[in-house]
Amino acid sequence: MSKRGWIIYNGNLYTKKFAEQIKWLRKTAETFDFEIDVIANNQLLVAMEEGCARILTEKQKPDFVFFWDKDLFLARQLEEQGVRLFNPAKAIEICDDKALTYLQLANHGIRMPKTIIAPKVFVSLEDDSHLGQVIEILSFPMVIKETFGSFGEQVYLIKNEQQLRQKAKELQHKPHLFQEYIASSYGRDVRLNVVGDRVVAAMLRKSDQDFRANVTAGGKMYRYQPTEEEEKLAVRCSQIVGADFAGVDLLFGENDEPILCEINSNAHFKNIYDCTGVDITKDMMAFIKETITE
Ligand SMILES: Nc1ncnc2c1ncn2[C@@H]1O[C@H](COP(=O)(O)OP(=O)(O)O)[C@@H](O)[C@H]1O
Ligand SMILES: [Mg+2]
Incomplete structure (x- = not known):
């Protein structure tokens, strides 16, 4: 039936x-x-x-x-x-909130940019003394990300203390985090689509006009053969957050070592299809079939 x-x-x-x-x-x-x-x-x-x-x-x-x-x-x-x-509710919850994602992964020894979660503010940001520690640890330039965001639209490059204070004030009522800027990855990242314990498609995204590689932010897509290390990292990250399907974004370290950027639980499949010709909906549905008829 x-x-x-x-x-x-x-x-x-x-x-x-x-x-x-x-x-x-x-x-x-x-x-x-x-x-x-x-x-x-x-x-x-x-x-x-x-x-x-x-x-x-x-x-x-x-x-x-x-x-x-x-x-x-x-x-x-x-x-x-x-x-x-x-995906299971828990996986969606962890992936949707970047602070939760990093926290979850950090406890498993996954390589990622140094990250500091902004303290919660209830009424208004009167005491921004945490920014001193943030500067000490991350220095400039640094990245600020709203914990909920996509298409690179809520990710900001912060170049000095004035910009930092201004952005912290602007985001006072939105959960956000401060992050080490991975300069070696300027305008570049890799998207790996994971289904179960396999990487089924991958693409490189590159932009020469923005530090963000998102296609919506002007990034171009290229076919990409991931290294074994990249594949292993993507699958491991997807498993740690409990996802069946994940779009895992990796940054490039100084020696091209993969660094986890984020995990998408609801990755789109049109761009990856246009770039690689791989229809990941088939892999996803095959995975569902296998799982529910076990
Ligand atoms: N710490 C970082 N250092 C350098 N570039 C980054 C860093 N974090 C994100 N980026 C760039 O910004 C893009 C968007 O960030 P990401 O965390 O993936 O947010 P979104 O969910 O909006 O795609 C990434 O694809 C990458 O190109
Ligand atoms: Mg992304």
Whole structure:
């Protein structure tokens, strides 16, 4: 009997780019003989009444969910009800929050830029004395990242104390972190797509106009044959955060040694396909099939 799956996406982020990829996911899933429902997160409200939590839907519980969103309340409630999520809620939570990602990985000896998490501010930033320690440890230039962000849009290069103070003030109510700037990686990073314990596709991204290599920030994509060390690091990182699928970004150290930059639990698959011709949705659906029929 064919297995039933839901593809969950964000109902408030339904751009052309998302719509196209969701259609693509469904098509691939159907070639694996899955019976698929595509559902927006805002059509699945989590409600508490009469002493228990449930999801407001008439639909029957699926065998799995391809959770292509970051709505953690919904993700957790689905798991609470016994549904297998790809990726699991915990992995999505860790990857979505860069501070959580680095903390989780640091305890496993993963090579990454020196990182300091900004202390939480409730009302307003009156005491910015932590910045002194930040300068002492990281010096300039340094990188500031909002812990929630993508496409490089919430990543800043900070060149001096004035910029640091200004950015710290600006971000006082947004969780952020300070990070060592890896100069040897200027405008360059590698994206490795991991499925289970394998790297299924890789690309190099390069920009000559920005320290950020994101394609949205002007980076160009190139086919790339990762080294064994890079592959091992990517798979290990994906496993440590508990992801089934991950887009792992690596920076280049001074001797080209790989340095973990970030892990995406909801990596897009269009760019990697355009660059390499590898359709990672097939690997992902094959992995789901293997996992749920075990
Ligand atoms: N510590 C760093 N040193 C140098 N470059 C960095 C550093 N961190 C990030 N970058 C560059 O900025 C880009 C965006 O950072 P990243 O952490 O991946 O955020 P996002 O989630 O927005 O993609 C990276 O792809 C990389 O090119
Ligand atoms: Mg990135």
